[in-house]
Amino acid sequence: MELYFLGTNAGVPTLQRNVTSIGLRMLDERRALWLFDCGEGTQHQILSSPLKLSKLEKIFITHLHGDHVFGLPGLLSSRAYQGGTTPLTLYGPPGTERMVSTAMELSQSRINYELTIVEHTGGKIFEDDSFIVESELLEHRIDSYGYRITEKDRPGSLDSARLAEYGLKPGPLFGRLKRGETITLEDGTLVRPEDVLGTPKRGKIITILGDTRPCDHVRTLAQDADVLVHEATFMHDLADTAHEYYHSTAQEAAEAARASNVGQLILTHFSSRYKDEEQLRPLLEEAQELFPNTLLAIEHQLIPLASWKEYNPVAD
Known part of the structure:
Protein backbone atom coordinates (compact mmCIF):
# COMPACT_ATOMS: atom_id res chain seq x y z
CA MET A 1 0.00 0.00 0.00
CA GLU A 2 1.10 3.52 -0.80
CA LEU A 3 -0.28 6.97 -0.05
CA TYR A 4 -0.22 9.71 -2.67
CA PHE A 5 -1.19 13.25 -1.73
CA LEU A 6 -3.02 15.09 -4.50
CA GLY A 7 -3.82 18.11 -2.36
CA THR A 8 -2.59 19.27 1.05
CA ASN A 9 -3.99 22.77 1.48
CA ALA A 10 -6.82 23.87 3.76
CA GLY A 11 -9.67 26.05 2.53
CA VAL A 12 -8.43 27.30 -0.84
CA PRO A 13 -5.75 26.24 -3.33
CA THR A 14 -2.59 28.27 -3.79
CA LEU A 15 0.04 28.33 -6.50
CA GLN A 16 2.05 25.90 -4.36
CA ARG A 17 -0.63 23.46 -3.17
CA ASN A 18 -4.04 22.13 -4.13
CA VAL A 19 -6.94 21.45 -1.77
CA THR A 20 -7.52 18.11 -0.09
CA SER A 21 -7.40 14.74 -1.81
CA ILE A 22 -5.46 11.61 -0.87
CA GLY A 23 -4.96 8.46 -2.91
CA LEU A 24 -4.44 5.05 -1.30
CA ARG A 25 -2.91 2.85 -3.97
CA MET A 26 -3.28 -0.90 -3.34
CA LEU A 27 -1.94 -2.54 -6.47
CA ASP A 28 -0.47 -5.59 -4.73
CA GLU A 29 -3.40 -6.04 -2.35
CA ARG A 30 -6.37 -5.64 -4.77
CA ARG A 31 -5.10 -3.87 -7.90
CA ALA A 32 -7.18 -0.86 -6.93
CA LEU A 33 -7.08 2.80 -5.99
CA TRP A 34 -9.11 4.33 -3.16
CA LEU A 35 -9.55 8.09 -2.93
CA PHE A 36 -10.13 10.06 0.26
CA ASP A 37 -11.81 13.42 -0.42
CA CYS A 38 -11.92 15.10 -3.80
CA GLY A 39 -11.26 18.82 -3.63
CA GLU A 40 -11.46 21.07 -6.67
CA GLY A 41 -8.79 20.22 -9.23
CA THR A 42 -8.32 16.61 -8.09
CA GLN A 43 -8.81 15.13 -11.55
CA HIS A 44 -6.22 17.54 -12.93
CA GLN A 45 -3.78 16.51 -10.19
CA ILE A 46 -4.34 12.87 -11.10
CA LEU A 47 -3.27 13.60 -14.68
CA SER A 48 0.16 14.57 -13.31
CA SER A 49 0.40 11.50 -11.07
CA PRO A 50 1.00 7.74 -11.40
CA LEU A 51 -2.58 7.12 -10.23
CA LYS A 52 -5.08 5.73 -12.73
CA LEU A 53 -8.81 6.43 -12.66
CA SER A 54 -9.27 3.07 -14.38
CA LYS A 55 -8.20 1.52 -11.05
CA LEU A 56 -10.46 3.72 -8.91
CA GLU A 57 -12.72 1.45 -6.87
CA LYS A 58 -13.91 3.60 -3.93
CA ILE A 59 -14.10 7.23 -2.85
CA PHE A 60 -14.48 8.15 0.82
CA ILE A 61 -15.63 11.68 1.64
CA THR A 62 -14.86 12.99 5.12
CA HIS A 63 -17.25 15.97 5.03
CA LEU A 64 -19.06 18.25 2.61
CA HIS A 65 -17.01 21.43 2.85
CA GLY A 66 -16.10 22.60 -0.64
CA ASP A 67 -12.35 22.11 -0.33
CA HIS A 68 -13.04 18.40 0.16
CA VAL A 69 -15.79 17.77 -2.44
CA PHE A 70 -15.91 20.38 -5.21
CA GLY A 71 -13.82 18.12 -7.46
CA LEU A 72 -16.34 15.27 -7.33
CA PRO A 73 -18.70 16.21 -10.20
CA GLY A 74 -15.87 16.72 -12.66
CA LEU A 75 -14.03 13.57 -11.68
CA LEU A 76 -17.16 11.41 -11.81
CA SER A 77 -18.13 12.87 -15.19
CA SER A 78 -14.77 12.41 -16.87
CA ARG A 79 -13.66 9.16 -15.23
CA ALA A 80 -14.90 7.00 -18.09
CA TYR A 81 -12.85 9.00 -20.61
CA GLN A 82 -9.75 7.91 -18.68
CA GLY A 83 -10.59 4.22 -18.78
CA GLY A 84 -12.74 4.10 -15.63
CA THR A 85 -15.68 1.92 -16.65
CA THR A 86 -15.78 -0.47 -13.69
CA PRO A 87 -18.26 -0.01 -10.80
CA LEU A 88 -17.41 2.77 -8.33
CA THR A 89 -18.69 3.18 -4.77
CA LEU A 90 -18.82 6.60 -3.12
CA TYR A 91 -19.07 6.79 0.68
CA GLY A 92 -19.90 9.99 2.52
CA PRO A 93 -22.01 11.67 5.19
CA PRO A 94 -25.72 12.40 4.75
CA GLY A 95 -26.16 14.89 1.93
CA THR A 96 -23.53 13.31 -0.32
CA GLU A 97 -26.08 11.77 -2.69
CA ARG A 98 -28.12 14.98 -2.97
CA MET A 99 -25.01 17.04 -3.72
CA VAL A 100 -23.77 14.66 -6.41
CA SER A 101 -27.14 13.96 -8.02
CA THR A 102 -28.01 17.67 -8.16
CA ALA A 103 -24.71 18.57 -9.83
CA MET A 104 -25.01 15.73 -12.33
CA GLU A 105 -28.67 16.48 -13.12
CA LEU A 106 -28.29 20.23 -13.60
CA SER A 107 -25.16 19.83 -15.73
CA GLN A 108 -26.85 17.02 -17.71
CA SER A 109 -23.80 14.86 -17.09
CA ARG A 110 -24.00 11.18 -17.99
CA ILE A 111 -21.83 8.34 -16.76
CA ASN A 112 -21.56 4.91 -18.35
CA TYR A 113 -20.44 2.97 -15.30
CA GLU A 114 -22.22 1.78 -12.17
CA LEU A 115 -22.05 4.40 -9.40
CA THR A 116 -23.25 3.45 -5.92
CA ILE A 117 -23.51 6.14 -3.23
CA VAL A 118 -23.47 4.97 0.39
CA GLU A 119 -24.31 7.58 3.01
CA HIS A 120 -23.30 6.77 6.58
CA THR A 121 -23.16 8.14 10.11
CA GLY A 122 -20.19 6.11 11.28
CA GLY A 123 -19.56 2.51 12.28
CA LYS A 124 -18.43 -0.29 9.99
CA ILE A 125 -19.18 0.85 6.46
CA PHE A 126 -17.37 -1.78 4.38
CA GLU A 127 -15.96 -5.29 4.77
CA ASP A 128 -14.81 -7.99 2.40
CA ASP A 129 -12.32 -10.86 2.59
CA SER A 130 -9.35 -8.48 2.72
CA PHE A 131 -10.34 -5.16 4.32
CA ILE A 132 -12.57 -3.52 6.90
CA VAL A 133 -13.35 0.21 6.82
CA GLU A 134 -14.76 1.87 9.93
CA SER A 135 -15.71 5.48 10.51
CA GLU A 136 -16.35 7.79 13.46
CA LEU A 137 -17.71 11.31 13.78
CA LEU A 138 -15.08 13.93 14.56
CA GLU A 139 -15.48 17.48 15.92
CA HIS A 140 -15.84 20.08 13.18
CA ARG A 141 -18.23 22.87 12.12
CA ILE A 142 -20.25 20.35 10.10
CA ASP A 143 -20.32 16.56 10.41
CA SER A 144 -16.82 15.37 9.58
CA TYR A 145 -15.68 11.76 9.69
CA GLY A 146 -12.43 9.89 9.99
CA TYR A 147 -11.76 6.48 8.43
CA ARG A 148 -9.86 3.48 9.78
CA ILE A 149 -8.80 1.03 7.07
CA THR A 150 -7.82 -2.38 8.45
CA GLU A 151 -6.17 -4.93 6.22
CA LYS A 152 -7.05 -8.39 7.48
CA ASP A 153 -4.19 -10.66 8.50
CA ARG A 154 -2.75 -12.60 5.59
CA PRO A 155 -1.61 -16.25 5.61
CA GLY A 156 2.00 -16.89 6.47
CA SER A 157 4.52 -18.15 3.93
CA LEU A 158 4.54 -21.80 2.94
CA ASP A 159 7.19 -23.82 4.80
CA LEU A 197 2.10 -22.21 6.83
CA GLY A 198 4.21 -19.91 8.95
CA THR A 199 2.92 -17.23 11.30
CA PRO A 200 0.15 -15.12 9.75
CA LYS A 201 1.28 -11.72 8.51
CA ARG A 202 -0.40 -8.86 10.35
CA GLY A 203 -2.37 -6.59 8.07
CA LYS A 204 -1.73 -2.85 8.09
CA ILE A 205 -4.00 -0.26 9.68
CA ILE A 206 -4.29 3.17 8.06
CA THR A 207 -6.22 6.02 9.68
CA ILE A 208 -7.19 9.04 7.59
CA LEU A 209 -9.00 11.85 9.40
CA GLY A 210 -11.20 14.62 8.16
CA ASP A 211 -11.06 18.13 9.60
CA THR A 212 -11.31 18.07 13.38
CA ARG A 213 -10.50 19.56 16.71
CA PRO A 214 -8.87 17.15 19.19
CA CYS A 215 -11.56 14.69 20.31
CA ASP A 216 -11.97 11.18 21.72
CA HIS A 217 -12.86 9.60 18.38
CA VAL A 218 -9.45 10.52 16.98
CA ARG A 219 -7.92 8.01 19.38
CA THR A 220 -10.65 5.44 18.66
CA LEU A 221 -9.79 5.53 14.98
CA ALA A 222 -6.02 5.83 15.35
CA GLN A 223 -5.29 3.35 18.16
CA ASP A 224 -2.27 1.18 17.20
CA ALA A 225 -2.50 2.23 13.55
CA ASP A 226 0.57 1.82 11.37
CA VAL A 227 -0.02 5.25 9.81
CA LEU A 228 -2.12 8.21 10.93
CA VAL A 229 -2.94 11.03 8.49
CA HIS A 230 -3.96 14.02 10.62
CA GLU A 231 -4.74 17.61 9.74
CA ALA A 232 -2.31 20.27 11.01
CA THR A 233 -3.89 23.48 9.84
CA PHE A 234 -1.85 25.74 12.15
CA MET A 235 1.18 25.85 14.39
CA HIS A 236 0.43 25.76 18.10
CA ASP A 237 0.97 29.50 18.54
CA LEU A 238 -2.41 29.75 16.78
CA ALA A 239 -4.11 27.14 18.97
CA ASP A 240 -6.94 29.54 19.83
CA THR A 241 -7.59 30.17 16.14
CA ALA A 242 -7.48 26.45 15.42
CA HIS A 243 -10.01 25.79 18.18
CA GLU A 244 -12.30 28.59 16.99
CA TYR A 245 -12.39 27.17 13.45
CA TYR A 246 -12.61 23.51 14.58
CA HIS A 247 -9.14 22.56 13.41
CA SER A 248 -5.97 21.12 14.97
CA THR A 249 -2.39 22.26 15.34
CA ALA A 250 0.72 20.27 14.47
CA GLN A 251 1.38 19.79 18.18
CA GLU A 252 -2.14 18.47 18.76
CA ALA A 253 -1.71 16.01 15.88
CA ALA A 254 1.52 14.76 17.46
CA GLU A 255 -0.17 14.44 20.85
CA ALA A 256 -2.87 12.30 19.23
CA ALA A 257 -0.29 10.11 17.49
CA ARG A 258 1.64 9.54 20.71
CA ALA A 259 -1.47 8.82 22.76
CA SER A 260 -2.76 6.40 20.12
CA ASN A 261 0.52 4.45 19.78
CA VAL A 262 0.72 4.83 16.00
CA GLY A 263 3.70 3.92 13.87
CA GLN A 264 3.95 7.04 11.74
CA LEU A 265 2.21 10.41 11.61
CA ILE A 266 1.69 12.31 8.35
CA LEU A 267 0.61 15.95 8.61
CA THR A 268 -1.60 17.56 5.96
CA HIS A 269 -4.33 20.22 5.43
CA PHE A 270 -2.09 23.25 5.93
CA SER A 271 -3.25 26.84 6.16
CA SER A 272 -2.42 28.90 3.08
CA ARG A 273 -0.46 31.28 5.34
CA TYR A 274 2.37 28.71 5.12
CA LYS A 275 3.47 29.25 1.54
CA ASP A 276 6.06 26.57 0.88
CA GLU A 277 7.99 23.69 2.41
CA GLU A 278 10.36 26.09 4.15
CA GLN A 279 7.47 27.79 5.93
CA LEU A 280 5.95 24.40 6.75
CA ARG A 281 9.14 23.13 8.37
CA PRO A 282 8.33 24.69 11.78
CA LEU A 283 5.09 22.66 11.83
CA LEU A 284 7.10 19.51 11.21
CA GLU A 285 9.61 20.40 13.92
CA GLU A 286 6.82 21.20 16.36
CA ALA A 287 5.26 17.77 15.82
CA GLN A 288 8.58 15.90 15.84
CA GLU A 289 9.40 17.24 19.30
CA LEU A 290 6.56 15.08 20.62
CA PHE A 291 6.43 12.39 17.96
CA PRO A 292 9.68 11.89 15.98
CA ASN A 293 8.16 9.60 13.32
CA THR A 294 6.37 12.49 11.62
CA LEU A 295 6.34 13.50 7.95
CA LEU A 296 4.89 16.43 6.08
CA ALA A 297 2.56 15.43 3.27
CA ILE A 298 4.15 16.66 0.05
CA GLU A 299 2.03 16.72 -3.07
CA HIS A 300 2.95 14.29 -5.85
CA GLN A 301 5.07 12.22 -3.47
CA LEU A 302 4.39 8.49 -3.21
CA ILE A 303 4.78 7.24 0.37
CA PRO A 304 5.14 3.44 0.82
CA LEU A 305 3.38 2.30 3.99
CA ALA A 306 5.35 0.14 6.38
CA SER A 307 4.16 -1.75 9.45
CA TRP A 308 4.24 -0.42 13.01
CA LYS A 309 7.28 -2.57 13.84
CA GLU A 310 9.20 -1.23 10.87
CA TYR A 311 8.56 2.31 12.12
CA ASN A 312 9.59 1.25 15.63
CA PRO A 313 12.32 -1.39 15.15
CA VAL A 314 13.54 -1.38 18.76
CA ALA A 315 10.02 -1.67 20.26
CA ASP A 316 8.56 -4.96 21.40
Whole structure:
Protein backbone atom coordinates (compact mmCIF):
# COMPACT_ATOMS: atom_id res chain seq x y z
CA MET A 1 0.00 0.00 0.00
CA GLU A 2 1.10 3.52 -0.80
CA LEU A 3 -0.28 6.97 -0.05
CA TYR A 4 -0.22 9.71 -2.67
CA PHE A 5 -1.19 13.25 -1.73
CA LEU A 6 -3.02 15.09 -4.50
CA GLY A 7 -3.82 18.11 -2.36
CA THR A 8 -2.59 19.27 1.05
CA ASN A 9 -3.99 22.77 1.48
CA ALA A 10 -6.82 23.87 3.76
CA GLY A 11 -9.67 26.05 2.53
CA VAL A 12 -8.43 27.30 -0.84
CA PRO A 13 -5.75 26.24 -3.33
CA THR A 14 -2.59 28.27 -3.79
CA LEU A 15 0.04 28.33 -6.50
CA GLN A 16 2.05 25.90 -4.36
CA ARG A 17 -0.63 23.46 -3.17
CA ASN A 18 -4.04 22.13 -4.13
CA VAL A 19 -6.94 21.45 -1.77
CA THR A 20 -7.52 18.11 -0.09
CA SER A 21 -7.40 14.74 -1.81
CA ILE A 22 -5.46 11.61 -0.87
CA GLY A 23 -4.96 8.46 -2.91
CA LEU A 24 -4.44 5.05 -1.30
CA ARG A 25 -2.91 2.85 -3.97
CA MET A 26 -3.28 -0.90 -3.34
CA LEU A 27 -1.94 -2.54 -6.47
CA ASP A 28 -0.47 -5.59 -4.73
CA GLU A 29 -3.40 -6.04 -2.35
CA ARG A 30 -6.37 -5.64 -4.77
CA ARG A 31 -5.10 -3.87 -7.90
CA ALA A 32 -7.18 -0.86 -6.93
CA LEU A 33 -7.08 2.80 -5.99
CA TRP A 34 -9.11 4.33 -3.16
CA LEU A 35 -9.55 8.09 -2.93
CA PHE A 36 -10.13 10.06 0.26
CA ASP A 37 -11.81 13.42 -0.42
CA CYS A 38 -11.92 15.10 -3.80
CA GLY A 39 -11.26 18.82 -3.63
CA GLU A 40 -11.46 21.07 -6.67
CA GLY A 41 -8.79 20.22 -9.23
CA THR A 42 -8.32 16.61 -8.09
CA GLN A 43 -8.81 15.13 -11.55
CA HIS A 44 -6.22 17.54 -12.93
CA GLN A 45 -3.78 16.51 -10.19
CA ILE A 46 -4.34 12.87 -11.10
CA LEU A 47 -3.27 13.60 -14.68
CA SER A 48 0.16 14.57 -13.31
CA SER A 49 0.40 11.50 -11.07
CA PRO A 50 1.00 7.74 -11.40
CA LEU A 51 -2.58 7.12 -10.23
CA LYS A 52 -5.08 5.73 -12.73
CA LEU A 53 -8.81 6.43 -12.66
CA SER A 54 -9.27 3.07 -14.38
CA LYS A 55 -8.20 1.52 -11.05
CA LEU A 56 -10.46 3.72 -8.91
CA GLU A 57 -12.72 1.45 -6.87
CA LYS A 58 -13.91 3.60 -3.93
CA ILE A 59 -14.10 7.23 -2.85
CA PHE A 60 -14.48 8.15 0.82
CA ILE A 61 -15.63 11.68 1.64
CA THR A 62 -14.86 12.99 5.12
CA HIS A 63 -17.25 15.97 5.03
CA LEU A 64 -19.06 18.25 2.61
CA HIS A 65 -17.01 21.43 2.85
CA GLY A 66 -16.10 22.60 -0.64
CA ASP A 67 -12.35 22.11 -0.33
CA HIS A 68 -13.04 18.40 0.16
CA VAL A 69 -15.79 17.77 -2.44
CA PHE A 70 -15.91 20.38 -5.21
CA GLY A 71 -13.82 18.12 -7.46
CA LEU A 72 -16.34 15.27 -7.33
CA PRO A 73 -18.70 16.21 -10.20
CA GLY A 74 -15.87 16.72 -12.66
CA LEU A 75 -14.03 13.57 -11.68
CA LEU A 76 -17.16 11.41 -11.81
CA SER A 77 -18.13 12.87 -15.19
CA SER A 78 -14.77 12.41 -16.87
CA ARG A 79 -13.66 9.16 -15.23
CA ALA A 80 -14.90 7.00 -18.09
CA TYR A 81 -12.85 9.00 -20.61
CA GLN A 82 -9.75 7.91 -18.68
CA GLY A 83 -10.59 4.22 -18.78
CA GLY A 84 -12.74 4.10 -15.63
CA THR A 85 -15.68 1.92 -16.65
CA THR A 86 -15.78 -0.47 -13.69
CA PRO A 87 -18.26 -0.01 -10.80
CA LEU A 88 -17.41 2.77 -8.33
CA THR A 89 -18.69 3.18 -4.77
CA LEU A 90 -18.82 6.60 -3.12
CA TYR A 91 -19.07 6.79 0.68
CA GLY A 92 -19.90 9.99 2.52
CA PRO A 93 -22.01 11.67 5.19
CA PRO A 94 -25.72 12.40 4.75
CA GLY A 95 -26.16 14.89 1.93
CA THR A 96 -23.53 13.31 -0.32
CA GLU A 97 -26.08 11.77 -2.69
CA ARG A 98 -28.12 14.98 -2.97
CA MET A 99 -25.01 17.04 -3.72
CA VAL A 100 -23.77 14.66 -6.41
CA SER A 101 -27.14 13.96 -8.02
CA THR A 102 -28.01 17.67 -8.16
CA ALA A 103 -24.71 18.57 -9.83
CA MET A 104 -25.01 15.73 -12.33
CA GLU A 105 -28.67 16.48 -13.12
CA LEU A 106 -28.29 20.23 -13.60
CA SER A 107 -25.16 19.83 -15.73
CA GLN A 108 -26.85 17.02 -17.71
CA SER A 109 -23.80 14.86 -17.09
CA ARG A 110 -24.00 11.18 -17.99
CA ILE A 111 -21.83 8.34 -16.76
CA ASN A 112 -21.56 4.91 -18.35
CA TYR A 113 -20.44 2.97 -15.30
CA GLU A 114 -22.22 1.78 -12.17
CA LEU A 115 -22.05 4.40 -9.40
CA THR A 116 -23.25 3.45 -5.92
CA ILE A 117 -23.51 6.14 -3.23
CA VAL A 118 -23.47 4.97 0.39
CA GLU A 119 -24.31 7.58 3.01
CA HIS A 120 -23.30 6.77 6.58
CA THR A 121 -23.16 8.14 10.11
CA GLY A 122 -20.19 6.11 11.28
CA GLY A 123 -19.56 2.51 12.28
CA LYS A 124 -18.43 -0.29 9.99
CA ILE A 125 -19.18 0.85 6.46
CA PHE A 126 -17.37 -1.78 4.38
CA GLU A 127 -15.96 -5.29 4.77
CA ASP A 128 -14.81 -7.99 2.40
CA ASP A 129 -12.32 -10.86 2.59
CA SER A 130 -9.35 -8.48 2.72
CA PHE A 131 -10.34 -5.16 4.32
CA ILE A 132 -12.57 -3.52 6.90
CA VAL A 133 -13.35 0.21 6.82
CA GLU A 134 -14.76 1.87 9.93
CA SER A 135 -15.71 5.48 10.51
CA GLU A 136 -16.35 7.79 13.46
CA LEU A 137 -17.71 11.31 13.78
CA LEU A 138 -15.08 13.93 14.56
CA GLU A 139 -15.48 17.48 15.92
CA HIS A 140 -15.84 20.08 13.18
CA ARG A 141 -18.23 22.87 12.12
CA ILE A 142 -20.25 20.35 10.10
CA ASP A 143 -20.32 16.56 10.41
CA SER A 144 -16.82 15.37 9.58
CA TYR A 145 -15.68 11.76 9.69
CA GLY A 146 -12.43 9.89 9.99
CA TYR A 147 -11.76 6.48 8.43
CA ARG A 148 -9.86 3.48 9.78
CA ILE A 149 -8.80 1.03 7.07
CA THR A 150 -7.82 -2.38 8.45
CA GLU A 151 -6.17 -4.93 6.22
CA LYS A 152 -7.05 -8.39 7.48
CA ASP A 153 -4.19 -10.66 8.50
CA ARG A 154 -2.75 -12.60 5.59
CA PRO A 155 -1.61 -16.25 5.61
CA GLY A 156 2.00 -16.89 6.47
CA SER A 157 4.52 -18.15 3.93
CA LEU A 158 4.54 -21.80 2.94
CA ASP A 159 7.19 -23.82 4.80
CA SER A 160 9.15 -25.60 2.06
CA ALA A 161 10.62 -28.17 4.47
CA ARG A 162 7.21 -29.19 5.79
CA LEU A 163 5.81 -29.36 2.25
CA ALA A 164 8.68 -31.65 1.25
CA GLU A 165 7.87 -33.95 4.18
CA TYR A 166 4.40 -34.42 2.73
CA GLY A 167 5.86 -34.95 -0.74
CA LEU A 168 4.15 -31.83 -2.06
CA LYS A 169 5.57 -30.01 -5.07
CA PRO A 170 4.72 -26.54 -6.46
CA GLY A 171 1.33 -26.50 -8.10
CA PRO A 172 -2.38 -25.87 -7.56
CA LEU A 173 -2.34 -27.52 -4.11
CA PHE A 174 -0.02 -24.77 -2.86
CA GLY A 175 -2.61 -22.17 -3.80
CA ARG A 176 -5.39 -24.07 -2.03
CA LEU A 177 -3.36 -24.27 1.16
CA LYS A 178 -2.57 -20.55 0.97
CA ARG A 179 -6.30 -19.86 0.64
CA GLY A 180 -6.91 -21.73 3.88
CA GLU A 181 -8.20 -25.00 2.42
CA THR A 182 -7.42 -28.44 3.81
CA ILE A 183 -6.27 -30.89 1.14
CA THR A 184 -6.28 -34.68 0.99
CA LEU A 185 -3.27 -36.55 -0.38
CA GLU A 186 -3.56 -39.72 -2.49
CA ASP A 187 -2.84 -41.88 0.57
CA GLY A 188 -5.65 -40.22 2.50
CA THR A 189 -3.42 -37.94 4.59
CA LEU A 190 -5.04 -34.63 5.48
CA VAL A 191 -2.82 -31.56 5.20
CA ARG A 192 -4.21 -28.50 6.97
CA PRO A 193 -3.00 -24.98 6.19
CA GLU A 194 -1.67 -24.55 9.72
CA ASP A 195 0.54 -27.63 9.16
CA VAL A 196 2.56 -25.97 6.41
CA LEU A 197 2.10 -22.21 6.83
CA GLY A 198 4.21 -19.91 8.95
CA THR A 199 2.92 -17.23 11.30
CA PRO A 200 0.15 -15.12 9.75
CA LYS A 201 1.28 -11.72 8.51
CA ARG A 202 -0.40 -8.86 10.35
CA GLY A 203 -2.37 -6.59 8.07
CA LYS A 204 -1.73 -2.85 8.09
CA ILE A 205 -4.00 -0.26 9.68
CA ILE A 206 -4.29 3.17 8.06
CA THR A 207 -6.22 6.02 9.68
CA ILE A 208 -7.19 9.04 7.59
CA LEU A 209 -9.00 11.85 9.40
CA GLY A 210 -11.20 14.62 8.16
CA ASP A 211 -11.06 18.13 9.60
CA THR A 212 -11.31 18.07 13.38
CA ARG A 213 -10.50 19.56 16.71
CA PRO A 214 -8.87 17.15 19.19
CA CYS A 215 -11.56 14.69 20.31
CA ASP A 216 -11.97 11.18 21.72
CA HIS A 217 -12.86 9.60 18.38
CA VAL A 218 -9.45 10.52 16.98
CA ARG A 219 -7.92 8.01 19.38
CA THR A 220 -10.65 5.44 18.66
CA LEU A 221 -9.79 5.53 14.98
CA ALA A 222 -6.02 5.83 15.35
CA GLN A 223 -5.29 3.35 18.16
CA ASP A 224 -2.27 1.18 17.20
CA ALA A 225 -2.50 2.23 13.55
CA ASP A 226 0.57 1.82 11.37
CA VAL A 227 -0.02 5.25 9.81
CA LEU A 228 -2.12 8.21 10.93
CA VAL A 229 -2.94 11.03 8.49
CA HIS A 230 -3.96 14.02 10.62
CA GLU A 231 -4.74 17.61 9.74
CA ALA A 232 -2.31 20.27 11.01
CA THR A 233 -3.89 23.48 9.84
CA PHE A 234 -1.85 25.74 12.15
CA MET A 235 1.18 25.85 14.39
CA HIS A 236 0.43 25.76 18.10
CA ASP A 237 0.97 29.50 18.54
CA LEU A 238 -2.41 29.75 16.78
CA ALA A 239 -4.11 27.14 18.97
CA ASP A 240 -6.94 29.54 19.83
CA THR A 241 -7.59 30.17 16.14
CA ALA A 242 -7.48 26.45 15.42
CA HIS A 243 -10.01 25.79 18.18
CA GLU A 244 -12.30 28.59 16.99
CA TYR A 245 -12.39 27.17 13.45
CA TYR A 246 -12.61 23.51 14.58
CA HIS A 247 -9.14 22.56 13.41
CA SER A 248 -5.97 21.12 14.97
CA THR A 249 -2.39 22.26 15.34
CA ALA A 250 0.72 20.27 14.47
CA GLN A 251 1.38 19.79 18.18
CA GLU A 252 -2.14 18.47 18.76
CA ALA A 253 -1.71 16.01 15.88
CA ALA A 254 1.52 14.76 17.46
CA GLU A 255 -0.17 14.44 20.85
CA ALA A 256 -2.87 12.30 19.23
CA ALA A 257 -0.29 10.11 17.49
CA ARG A 258 1.64 9.54 20.71
CA ALA A 259 -1.47 8.82 22.76
CA SER A 260 -2.76 6.40 20.12
CA ASN A 261 0.52 4.45 19.78
CA VAL A 262 0.72 4.83 16.00
CA GLY A 263 3.70 3.92 13.87
CA GLN A 264 3.95 7.04 11.74
CA LEU A 265 2.21 10.41 11.61
CA ILE A 266 1.69 12.31 8.35
CA LEU A 267 0.61 15.95 8.61
CA THR A 268 -1.60 17.56 5.96
CA HIS A 269 -4.33 20.22 5.43
CA PHE A 270 -2.09 23.25 5.93
CA SER A 271 -3.25 26.84 6.16
CA SER A 272 -2.42 28.90 3.08
CA ARG A 273 -0.46 31.28 5.34
CA TYR A 274 2.37 28.71 5.12
CA LYS A 275 3.47 29.25 1.54
CA ASP A 276 6.06 26.57 0.88
CA GLU A 277 7.99 23.69 2.41
CA GLU A 278 10.36 26.09 4.15
CA GLN A 279 7.47 27.79 5.93
CA LEU A 280 5.95 24.40 6.75
CA ARG A 281 9.14 23.13 8.37
CA PRO A 282 8.33 24.69 11.78
CA LEU A 283 5.09 22.66 11.83
CA LEU A 284 7.10 19.51 11.21
CA GLU A 285 9.61 20.40 13.92
CA GLU A 286 6.82 21.20 16.36
CA ALA A 287 5.26 17.77 15.82
CA GLN A 288 8.58 15.90 15.84
CA GLU A 289 9.40 17.24 19.30
CA LEU A 290 6.56 15.08 20.62
CA PHE A 291 6.43 12.39 17.96
CA PRO A 292 9.68 11.89 15.98
CA ASN A 293 8.16 9.60 13.32
CA THR A 294 6.37 12.49 11.62
CA LEU A 295 6.34 13.50 7.95
CA LEU A 296 4.89 16.43 6.08
CA ALA A 297 2.56 15.43 3.27
CA ILE A 298 4.15 16.66 0.05
CA GLU A 299 2.03 16.72 -3.07
CA HIS A 300 2.95 14.29 -5.85
CA GLN A 301 5.07 12.22 -3.47
CA LEU A 302 4.39 8.49 -3.21
CA ILE A 303 4.78 7.24 0.37
CA PRO A 304 5.14 3.44 0.82
CA LEU A 305 3.38 2.30 3.99
CA ALA A 306 5.35 0.14 6.38
CA SER A 307 4.16 -1.75 9.45
CA TRP A 308 4.24 -0.42 13.01
CA LYS A 309 7.28 -2.57 13.84
CA GLU A 310 9.20 -1.23 10.87
CA TYR A 311 8.56 2.31 12.12
CA ASN A 312 9.59 1.25 15.63
CA PRO A 313 12.32 -1.39 15.15
CA VAL A 314 13.54 -1.38 18.76
CA ALA A 315 10.02 -1.67 20.26
CA ASP A 316 8.56 -4.96 21.40
